[in-house]
Amino acid sequence: MNTHINLETPSPRVEFWAGARDQVPILLGVIPFGLIFGALAISVGVPPLAVQGFSLFVFAGSAQFIAVGLIGEMAPAIVVVTAIFVVNLRHALYSASMSPHFAPLHMRWKLSLSWLLTDEAFATASNRYHQGSTASAHWYTLGTGLTLWTAWQISTALGIWLGGGIPASFPLAFALPLTFIALLIPTLVDRPTVFAAVSAGLVAVLLSSLPLKMGLLIGAVVGIGAGVWMDRRSANVER
Amino acid sequence: MGLAYGWTEDLLMSNAEIWLIILGGMVVTYLTRLSFTVLVPPARLPPAFSRGLIYIPPAILAAIVLPELLIIDGQITISATNIKMLAGFLAAFVAWRYKSVWLTIAVGMLALWVLTNL
Numbered sequence: 237m238n239t240h241i242n243l244e245t246p247s248p249r250v251e252f253w254a255g256a257r258d259q260v261p262i263l264l265g266v267i268p269f270g271l272i273f274g275a276l277a278i279s280v281g282v283p284p285l286a287v288q289g290f291s292l293f294v295f296a297g298s299a300q301f302i303a304v305g306l307i308g309e310m311a312p313a314i315v316v317v318t319a320i321f322v323v324n325l326r327h328a329l330y331s332a333s334m335s336p337h338f339a340p341l342h343m344r345w346k347l348s349l350s351w352l353l354t355d356e357a358f359a360t361a362s363n364r365y366h367q368g369s370t371a372s373a374h375w376y377t378l379g380t381g382l383t384l385w386t387a388w389q390i391s392t393a394l395g396i397w398l399g400g401g402i403p404a405s406f407p408l409a410f411a412l413p414l415t416f417i418a419l420l421i422p423t424l425v426d427r428p429t430v431f432a433a434v435s436a437g438l439v440a441v442l443l444s445s446l447p448l449k450m451g452l453l454i455g456a457v458v459g460i461g462a463g464v465w466m467d468r469r470s471a472n473v474e475r
Numbered sequence: 476m477g478l479a480y481g482w483t484e485d486l487l488m489s490n491a492e493i494w495l496i497i498l499g500g501m502v503v504t505y506l507t508r509l510s511f512t513v514l515v516p517p518a519r520l521p522p523a524f525s526r527g528l529i530y531i532p533p534a535i536l537a538a539i540v541l542p543e544l545l546i547i548d549g550q551i552t553i554s555a556t557n558i559k560m561l562a563g564f565l566a567a568f569v570a571w572r573y574k575s576v577w578l579t580i581a582v583g584m585l586a587l588w589v590l591t592n593l
Contacts, residue, residue: 290500317496317499320499330508350512410583418580422574432534437537439538440538441542444546445549459535459537460527462534463530464523464526467526
């Protein structure tokens with residue numbers, strides 16, 4: 237991954253297009269997800285403009301699915317917005333992880349890059365910040381985020397247009413977990429990171445019946461704690 | 476992701492209420508994304524906090540992936556009949572061995588297709 241980056245500080249233009257290129261394979265997983273979202277929202281009865289509005293303004297895959305599901309069940313607006321907030325709480329972890337990298341940037345950059353901080357853009361940008369010179373890596377993050385944003389808009393629009401033409405058991409939907417696997421494996425670099433991932437995954441599986449993806453959030457927090465614990469333990473052993 | 480949906484239904488919720496949800500959803504989502512990059516500057520955070528940052532990507536990605544592979548119809552399913560698990564583990568091996576996103580997705584989808592049609 238990120239094979240387009242060498243050790244010297246690349247120009248903004250090179251970084252931007254490297255970010256865009258590294259996001260392209262991820263789109264294999266994102267585009268089917270966008271198609272299904274568009275089609276599902278239309279079938280629930282959400283007007284086409286509002287369906288696109290979700291993708292344009294909320295721009296958060298799983299939260300959009302849950303929101304549309306709740307709208308279909310006639311849940312009150314405050315319940316739907318609260319659900320979106322809880323499902324997207326994990327973005328605070330992305331924000332925390334990116335904060336040291338964004339710290340030297342101008343406020344304009346912080347505001348725009350934060351807007352683009354989705355699962356896929358975060359994972360891709362995070363891998364970039366762990367290799368080579370990162371002086372222009374914000375351009376990489378912008379390229380990767382804008383590529384994802386554009387693909388999400390187009391695939392939502394296509395889904396609205398195709399509507400019920402997309403079968404419910406669309407096997408291409410499996411491409412999304414596969415892209416997350418491809419992004420997960422390079423983050424496993426030592427024993428604490430492996431321990432963090434295994435703990436997080438197991439807790440998320442055990443708590444998967446909790447509503448609003450709470451299991452995912454609790455699993456992630458437990459995993460981060462497990463990683464820190466293992467890190468401290470090995471540091472003590474070495475002493 | 477076994478989504479089931481049928482024909483378009485008549486929605487009783489008003490257009491204005493749906494746009495209110497979109498606006499509210501936009502605000503709460505953007506706030507979570509701004510939480511530490513803008514709202515709480517990193518300098519104000521305790522040092523212990525920064526030690527945890529490097530474990531965020533592996534923890535969150537594993538918490539997303541593992542339930543997708545092991546939960547079938549709400550049940551933890553660890554058996555040879557769970558083709559998502561088998562295809563996912565094969566894809567993980569490919570990701571580790573060849574470090575290619577394209578190849579990981581291609582092998583995973585191919586494995587799912589082959590196992591479905593066996």
